[in-house]
Amino acid sequence: MQTQLIIILSVTVALTFVVALVSIGLVIHKAVNAQEIRRRQRLYTHYSEKFAEVLLVDLPPIPSNARTSAIFKQYENLLVPIKKELESLPPVEARLHREMLRGVLVDFARDLSGDAIDRLIYCFYSLDFVSEQIELLKHKHWWVRAQAARDLGLLRTRRALAALTAALEDPHQDVRDQARQAIVSLAGVESLRTILRLTRRMSMWTALELSISVQQYGEETVPYLVEGLDLPDQSVVLFCIEMLAVIGFVSAVDPLRRLAKTYPSITVRAKAIEAMGRLGDQRSEDLLVSFIRDPNPALRLKALEALGRIGAPAALPALIPRLEHGTLQEQIAAARAIAATGPAGMDELHRVAAAGTKRQRAVCLHVIEERG
Amino acid sequence: MIAKKCPKINALILTPFFRFLIIVQWRRSQTMNNIILTAEDQQHIRKLIEYKLTNCGYVVVAVEDGVQALEKARELLPALIMLDVMMPQMTGFEVLAALKADERTRSIPVLLVTAQSKEEEVLKGLEMGAEDYITKPFSPNELAARVRKVLLRKGGT
Amino acid sequence: MFEWIINSYLLFVVLYFVGVNVSYTVMMTLSLREILKYMHHNSFSDYRQTVQSELAVGVSVLAPAYNEEATVVESVRSLLKLNYGLFEVIVINDGSKDRTLQRLIDEFGLFQSNQIYAPEIPSKRVRGIYRSRVASYKNLVIVDKENGGKADALNVGINVAQYELVCVIDADSILEEDALQKVVKPFLEDHRVVAAGGIVRIANGCEVKNGRVVRVGLSTHLLPLFQVVEYFRAFLSGRMAWLNMNALLIISGAFGLFRRQAVIDVGGYRTDTVGEDMEIVVRMHRTFRERRRPYRVIFVPDPVCWTEAPESIRILQRQRNRWHRGLMDVMRFHGKMLFNPRYGAIGTTSMPYYLLIELLGPVFEFIGYIATIMLFVRGTANLDMAILFFVVSLLYGVMFSVGGVLLEEISFRRYPNPKHLVLLLFIGVLENFGYRQLTAWWRIRAFFDYARGQRGWGKMQRKGFRAGA
Numbered sequence: 001m002q003t004q005l006i007i008i009l010s011v012t013v014a015l016t017f018v019v020a021l022v023s024i025g026l027v028i029h030k031a032v033n034a035q036e037i038r039r040r041q042r043l044y045t046h047y048s049e050k051f052a053e054v055l056l057v058d059l060p061p062i063p064s065n066a067r068t069s070a071i072f073k074q075y076e077n078l079l080v081p082i083k084k085e086l087e088s089l090p091p092v093e094a095r096l097h098r099e100m101l102r103g104v105l106v107d108f109a110r111d112l113s114g115d116a117i118d119r120l121i122y123c124f125y126s127l128d129f130v131s132e133q134i135e136l137l138k139h140k141h142w143w144v145r146a147q148a149a150r151d152l153g154l155l156r157t158r159r160a161l162a163a164l165t166a167a168l169e170d171p172h173q174d175v176r177d178q179a180r181q182a183i184v185s186l187a188g189v190e191s192l193r194t195i196l197r198l199t200r201r202m203s204m205w206t207a208l209e210l211s212i213s214v215q216q217y218g219e220e221t222v223p224y225l226v227e228g229l230d231l232p233d234q235s236v237v238l239f240c241i242e243m244l245a246v247i248g249f250v251s252a253v254d255p256l257r258r259l260a261k262t263y264p265s266i267t268v269r270a271k272a273i274e275a276m277g278r279l280g281d282q283r284s285e286d287l288l289v290s291f292i293r294d295p296n297p298a299l300r301l302k303a304l305e306a307l308g309r310i311g312a313p314a315a316l317p318a319l320i321p322r323l324e325h326g327t328l329q330e331q332i333a334a335a336r337a338i339a340a341t342g343p344a345g346m347d348e349l350h351r352v353a354a355a356g357t358k359r360q361r362a363v364c365l366h367v368i369e370e371r372g
Numbered sequence: 373m374i375a376k377k378c379p380k381i382n383a384l385i386l387t388p389f390f391r392f393l394i395i396v397q398w399r400r401s402q403t404m405n406n407i408i409l410t411a412e413d414q415q416h417i418r419k420l421i422e423y424k425l426t427n428c429g430y431v432v433v434a435v436e437d438g439v440q441a442l443e444k445a446r447e448l449l450p451a452l453i454m455l456d457v458m459m460p461q462m463t464g465f466e467v468l469a470a471l472k473a474d475e476r477t478r479s480i481p482v483l484l485v486t487a488q489s490k491e492e493e494v495l496k497g498l499e500m501g502a503e504d505y506i507t508k509p510f511s512p513n514e515l516a517a518r519v520r521k522v523l524l525r526k527g528g529t
Numbered sequence: 530m531f532e533w534i535i536n537s538y539l540l541f542v543v544l545y546f547v548g549v550n551v552s553y554t555v556m557m558t559l560s561l562r563e564i565l566k567y568m569h570h571n572s573f574s575d576y577r578q579t580v581q582s583e584l585a586v587g588v589s590v591l592a593p594a595y596n597e598e599a600t601v602v603e604s605v606r607s608l609l610k611l612n613y614g615l616f617e618v619i620v621i622n623d624g625s626k627d628r629t630l631q632r633l634i635d636e637f638g639l640f641q642s643n644q645i646y647a648p649e650i651p652s653k654r655v656r657g658i659y660r661s662r663v664a665s666y667k668n669l670v671i672v673d674k675e676n677g678g679k680a681d682a683l684n685v686g687i688n689v690a691q692y693e694l695v696c697v698i699d700a701d702s703i704l705e706e707d708a709l710q711k712v713v714k715p716f717l718e719d720h721r722v723v724a725a726g727g728i729v730r731i732a733n734g735c736e737v738k739n740g741r742v743v744r745v746g747l748s749t750h751l752l753p754l755f756q757v758v759e760y761f762r763a764f765l766s767g768r769m770a771w772l773n774m775n776a777l778l779i780i781s782g783a784f785g786l787f788r789r790q791a792v793i794d795v796g797g798y799r800t801d802t803v804g805e806d807m808e809i810v811v812r813m814h815r816t817f818r819e820r821r822r823p824y825r826v827i828f829v830p831d832p833v834c835w836t837e838a839p840e841s842i843r844i845l846q847r848q849r850n851r852w853h854r855g856l857m858d859v860m861r862f863h864g865k866m867l868f869n870p871r872y873g874a875i876g877t878t879s880m881p882y883y884l885l886i887e888l889l890g891p892v893f894e895f896i897g898y899i900a901t902i903m904l905f906v907r908g909t910a911n912l913d914m915a916i917l918f919f920v921v922s923l924l925y926g927v928m929f930s931v932g933g934v935l936l937e938e939i940s941f942r943r944y945p946n947p948k949h950l951v952l953l954l955f956i957g958v959l960e961n962f963g964y965r966q967l968t969a970w971w972r973i974r975a976f977f978d979y980a981r982g983q984r985g986w987g988k989m990q991r992k993g994f995r996a997g998a
Contacts, residue, residue, distance in 0.1 A: 008917045015924040019931055023954045025937055030947045052423040056512055107416045114511025143569035146491040150573050174570060205717040208584050242584060328647050365643040458612070461743055 008261050036191045043100040051104055054078045054123065055116045075122045083127070102129055102151065109154040117156070124155045134163045140174035148177060153182020161187055168198050177206050184213040192224040202235040207242070214243050220247045229255050239262075245275035253281045260287065277306025285312045292322060292334075300326065304333035311340035316348070323360055325354060331360070335367040346371070407431045407450040408519065410440035411467065412485065413459045415510075419453065424512045425519065438462025442470055445477050452523055455502075457486040457493065465500065473520045481522050485510070533910060535900045542897040543918065549886055550925050556770035557932050563769040564830055564940045571714075571831065584807030587615040587692030587715065588709055588786070593682035594620055594700045598627045602636045604700055607740025609669065612706040613713075615979050617668040621686045624653075624676030637661045642677070650684040653677035658689065679782075679800035681806040687792055696793065697806075699783045701837055703732060703742060710833035712786045715827045723791035723813060725827040726780030728764045730943065731757045732835035742835050745943050747952060752845060753838045754956045755964045761933035765940070768828040776874035777826045778814070778883060782806030784834035791817075802862070804855015811863050814875045831941065846971050853975035854982070856888050891969035892976070923961050928956030 005070050082101075086094055109120055124130060129151075136148035137160075149167055152160040159274055160182075167179035180199070183191045192214070199206075214221050221243070228240035241259070244252040253276065262273040273291060276284035288310070291303035304322065315337070322334035338345040347367075353364035408430045412418040418434045425432045433448060435441050438459045443451055445467075453471065457464035465482055471477045481503035486493055494505050503522050506515055539822055594601050601620070608618045633639060639659040646655045650853075652674070672961030674685050684698040687695055694716060696709065698723070708727060713911040716722045748754055771777040795816045798805045802859045810826060817824040859882070860867075867884060869876035901915055934953045937943070944950065 005917070008914075008921060012917065012921050012924060015921070015928060019924065019928050019958075022931055022935060026935060026954065027947060027951055030938065030950045034947060045415060045419070048419040049423075049510070052420040056420065056424050056427065058427075104416055107414070108420070111414070111417055111508045112420075112511065113509040116512050117509075129991060141569075143572065145476055174573075178573065203718045204584070204586070204720065205714060207719060211582055211584050246584075317900050328645065332645070362643070362645050363751055366645050369643045388762075461738075461741070 021153055033102055040096075040100060040251070043097060044104060047097075047101050047104040050082060051108060051123070053122075054082075055108065055112070055119050061091075072122060075119055076126060078119075079123060079126055083278070098127075098129075101127065105129070106151050108153050109156075121155055121157065124157060125159075129155075130159055133157075134160050137167055142170075142175055145170065146172070146174040146178045149178035153178065153185045156186040158186055165194065168295045177209060180206070181213060184329055189217045189220045189224065193227065196224065196228040196231060196236055196240070198205050200233050202233070202239055207239045208234075210239070211243060211246065219249050220226050222247065222252060226252060226255050229259060231288060234265060234268060237268055241268070241275045243269045245278040248279055250279065250281050253279060253283050257284060257287055260291070266296060266298060266341070268340055270298050273299060273302040273306050277302075277309040280310045282310075282312075285310065285315060288312075289315050289318045292318060295329070297327065297361050303331050304330060304337050308333060308336040308340050309343065312337075313341045313344065316345055317339045319345075320348060323356070323363070327339065328363070329361070331363045332367065339367050339371050373413050403453045405449070406523075407433060407448055408452045408454065409441065409444055409448060409450040410438070410454040411438060411459065411464070412436060412454070412456045414456075417456075420512065421515070424516055428516050428519070430519070438464065438467040444472060445480065446474065449476065450480060450482050451526070452483060452519060454483045454485055454519075457484055457497070458513050465497065468497065468500050468502060481526050483518065483522060532904075532907075535904060538900050539897065539904075542893060542900075545893055546918075546922060546925075551888070552882065552886065553766075553925075553929050555597075557766045557929070560766045560769035560936060561775040561939075562598045563773045563844070564765065564936060565615070567830055568940060570953070571711075582614065585614045586614060586694055586713065587617070588694045588696050588713060589686070589689065589690035589692045589789070590616060590618045590696045590698065590709075591683055591686035591698050592618065592620050592698055593623055593679050593686065594625065594629055595623045595679075596625045596627045596629060597700050598625070598629045598937070599922075600631050600701065601629050602632055603740050605633065605637070605669065607703065609666065610740070611704060611709055612704065613694070613709040615672060616709065617690075617692065618684045618690055619670045619672060621682040621689075622671065622673045623682040624674060625679070630671070630673050634659065637666050637669060637671075638663050639671055647686065648685075648688045649793045650688055652684045652688065653681050655685060659727045678800055680800045680802070683805075684797040684800075687789060687797060690789055693789060695787050695789045697782065697785045697787065698834065699836065702729075702783045703737065703740060703835040704784065705742070705833045705835075708784070708834060709786075711832035712784075712829050715825075715829060716786070716788065719728060719825060721823045722827050722948070723788045723817070724780055724810060725829055726768065726777070726832050727780050727784045727828075727832040729760060729783045729833055729834050729836055730759060731838045733838050733840065735835065737835075745945065747944070747949050748838075750840050751956075752840055752842070754952070755960050756838045756845075758877075758930050758933060758953060758957050758960055761937050762929060764828075765830060765936040766929070766933050771879055772828045774874045774878060775825060776879040777828055778811055778879050779807045779846075780810050780828075781834075783836050799862075802855060802858040803851050804858050808856055808859050808862065811859050811866070811875075811880075814872065815863060815866055818872050818875070833943070849968055849971045850975045851976060853888070853972045854979050856883065857975070857979050860884055860888060891972040894969055897972055926961035926965060927958050930960050933957070 011357045056189075057078065061068050062074070066312050074275075086097055086101075089097060105120060105124055109117065109124075112120065133152050137145055137152075139145050139148070145167065149164060152164060164179045164183050164186075167175055168183070170176050170179065183195060189198055195210075203211075225240040229237055231237060232239075237259075241256065244256065246370050256272045256276050256279070260269050260276065263269050263272065273288065276288060284308075288303045288306050289312075291299050292307070294303065295302050304319075307319065319334055319338050319341070323338070326333075326334075335349060338348055349364045349368055352360050353368060355360075356364065383420070390395045398419055406429070408425055410418065410421050410425070410432060412421060413436050415436075418436065420435045422432045430451075433444055433450065435444055436459075439461050440519075441453070441455065444450075455464035455467055462470075464486075468482055468484070471480065471482065477515065482501065484494075484497045484502045484505040485508065486497070494507075497505055503507075503525075504518055506518055581774045590611070592604065592608060594604075597604070605618060605620060620633065622633070638661050640662060641657045642660045644658045644660070654675050656673045656675065656974060659673065661667065661669050670689060672685055672689055676684065683697055686697075694713065696712075698704065712725050712727050715725055717845055731748070731753055732742060733750070733753035735742045736744040736746065747757065766778060768779070782805070791813060792809070795812050796811065798808075799808050799812075802808050813824065813826065860880075862882070866872045866876045867880050872880075904915075931954060934950070934957050938950060944953070
């Protein structure tokens with residue numbers, strides 16, 4: 001009995017102690033942290049001002065035949081006061097300053113273009129961030145690696161290309177994603193080939209991030225995307241189809257026709273059909289019309305939707321019977337496709353809206369209202 | 373020149389009070405209004421715009437959210453307002469709508485700064501009465517050129 | 530003999546108590562890991578660009594409304610301001626008896642549309658679908674239907690929704706502008722995700738302007754403060770831990786996101802329970818495990834939904850009573866999953882947890898109090914032991930309350946002022962003296978109401994789903 005009491009008593013005391021300690025610790029932490037945040041804020045302001053000047057101050061014009069080193073010398077002069085300031089700090093302070101400095105540079109890199117970015121990249125090299133960040137690509141924590149990859153990409157440091165390519169095979173998804181982004185932004189459109197080859201099971205999020213860079217390059221990416229259509233990984237194929245549709249380049253129609261006809265996976269075929277609709281090229285019409293009678297309902301629906309986007313008057317005779325069959329979704333898609341063919345299609349819809357079955361009338365009224 | 377030789381005067385010019393005096397001065401002489409109001413929640417960009425446009429000879433008033441922007445716009449009646457679309461509390465679009473609804477601020481040209489290169493957003497902004505837009509990432513020189521252009525166009529009509 | 534029974538019951542209570550606290554401790558540790566992982570994972574995502582992309586998936590936001598004429602217009606305005614690329618707002622007027630529908634029609638220039646209502650989940654009759662003539666409201670849909678309760682209204686919303694994801698919220702929830710972006714992300718990262726819940730925070734004491742929380746603060750009333758600490762515990766330390774085991778059973782009805790097709794696959798919300806938000810998630814687990822379909826249910830600790838907490842004892846009691854009856858329903862419908870290894874961690878861990886700790890916890894606690902009192906009455910109690918036990922259990926309670934505050938403090942820090950933290954810590958201690966026992970008592974009373982209510986289900990159902998909020 002006695003021992004039990006002692007045990008429980010000591011547990012009680014220990015618990016009280018822990019709770020009290022944690023609470024006090026938390027409050028202190030919060031107060032210190034608030035101060036720390038204010039200090040960081042101040043430093044950030046300080047360096048944003050400094051760098052706004054470094055990036056924008058007018059430099060004396062130099063002759064166009066001068067070497068690039070002359071330009072760099074000018075930039076270096078701008079950095080002298082900042083470097084001096086950093087050197088005069090004790091190491092712990094200097095680390096914080098450098099961290100904030102890097103934050104400012106990265107933030108600027110995200111939002112700026114034009115000449116200012118050249119100066120920014122120079123600063124990044126000159127302040128010795130590049131080798132530091134490349135080193136961090138091998139850090140044991142994945143989030144540090146990912147952050148380093150992102151920063152290197154935003155600051156377009158070409159020297160990091162090899163290290164970033166290696167990071168494409170990092171065990172952690174986030175690091176791979178950031179490395180992919182970085183490579184596209186610093187090595188340009190040619191890097192797309194490597195990236196597509198090395199990517200497996202691309203998630204929609206990855207696709208989304210990559211699509212932003214791809215869209216920036218526009219039509220230049222088309223050959224690589226077409227090449228990507230033959231890659232073994234289905235998610236990459238889907239991504240390439242999607243991007244071809246977004247970029248909207250007509251030479252993509254033929255490979256898409258081939259995919260829509262022969263690819264083993266229904267998902268990919270459906271996507272290809274959808275993409276043809278978005279490209280809106282006349283050459284795909286005949287194929288789309290043949291698909292509206294396909295035994296697979298998913299493909300039928302996609303084909304009807306695609307025709308609705310293109311607006312193909314020639315398809316009207318084939319479309320009218322589709323109002324009578326299939327699921328409600330298909331009927332609505334068919335009605336939309338009919339409406340898209342032009343005045344003749346609209347007349348047809350009005351006719352069915354007056355004379356068809358109850359469901360057909362509802363479908364037609366629905367679509368007529370949509371068209372306004 | 374004076375400012376270069378005497379650092380003290382330079383510091384004086386930079387004090388908010390002095391800046392306020394300058395602004396008051398300009399408000400009195402409405403003929404030479406070159407105040408630009410810029411609303412931007414990201415600090416580094418705010419500093420950059422401030423620096424760039426001050427260098428170009430404008431008087432820049434920078435605020436960090438939409439509510440302040442609206443307040444300052446009504447108070448200062450600037451020559452041009454730059455609005456970031458994505459801001460806390462009030463988005464650029466909401467500020468724009470409020471500006472266009474107010475008799476006094478309706479004629480002030482507005483330049484939208486948007487992170488979205490999405491056509492729809494830009495169209496929405498222009499439809500709501502924005503004079504021009506600029507998308508991030510942007511080049512500071514281009515920004516200055518657009519500001520100049522908008523102000524010229526306004527002066528011309 | 531009597532003594533022996535009571536003593537062995539008390540021994541059981543002690544063991545139970547140890548078990549509960551061990552599981553809480555494990556959960557807090559798991560949560561901590563999970564939250565840190567989440568924060569690192571999202572520290573470098575650029576939401577700004579990605580959600581505006583053409584590839585982003587659309588979201589239909591479903592807001593059921595029943596007799597909300599005072600607030601409905603402002604709620605809808607705030608929803609239309611969400612910062613997301615492709616979304617629509619569907620307000621379901623669940624046969625309101627006031628002028629809710631008329632207010633919406635007047636405010637947004639609505640007309641009755643010819644849009645087809647093709648239900649994939651059976652529901653009460655839909656009287657009409659309204660859309661706006663104004664271009665900037667083109668993503669607003671109002672559905673007018675016969676009264677059928679919240680679950681039925683949501684089913685109608687799911688039928689009308691045209692996008693791949695549906696976001697379910699309460700009519701009085703205030704979503705932060707970027708909440709959608711954050712909660713959509715897991716759906717894009719992993720195609721197996723079928724449902725995701727977001728964190729719900731208490732808005733009492735915050736400054737709300739134009740349907741947005743502009744300044745975070747704490748209420749000056751005691752009752753909402755208790756709930757703030759309670760919500761931290763439930764969301765940050767509870768749900769994050771279940772996420773770690775892929776055994777999350779609850780997605781709050783105030784803010785959840787679902788893959789529309791998954792909801793249809795499991796047959797939509799059940800209309801014969803007051804715990805429809807938990808029930809549908811459990812049913813998803815059950816259905817998909819039985820069909821051997823890979824799926825994930827996710828909790829995202831960051832996107833914030835603010836909700837007004839009850840400030841009066843009476844309403845709070847009704848809310849807790851309803852939650853507990855909901856939990857009983859779930860256990861009754863899905864009792865088969867309990868301790869059944871076929872359902873993985875759900876069957877072996879989280880269902881038993883909800884049965885033994887959440888559902889029956891108050892009962893054990895209460896009987897424990899009675900047993901102790903009886904021993905005292907008969908004069909055979911060990912006074913020292915009883916007091917010590919009581920103190921230890923209080924201290925454990927304090928520890929976990931403080932732990933919840935701790936998790937908030939190391940992760941998202943929505944409360945800016947150190948004063949708030951001191952207050953919350955104090956509340957975390959205070960909560961264990963009275964408030965906790967009070968809620969336990971309410972939950973016990975729910976058992977009696979449940980037993981009585983069983984006979985009159987229909988009557989209870991029609992009381993209106995917003996009674997507690």
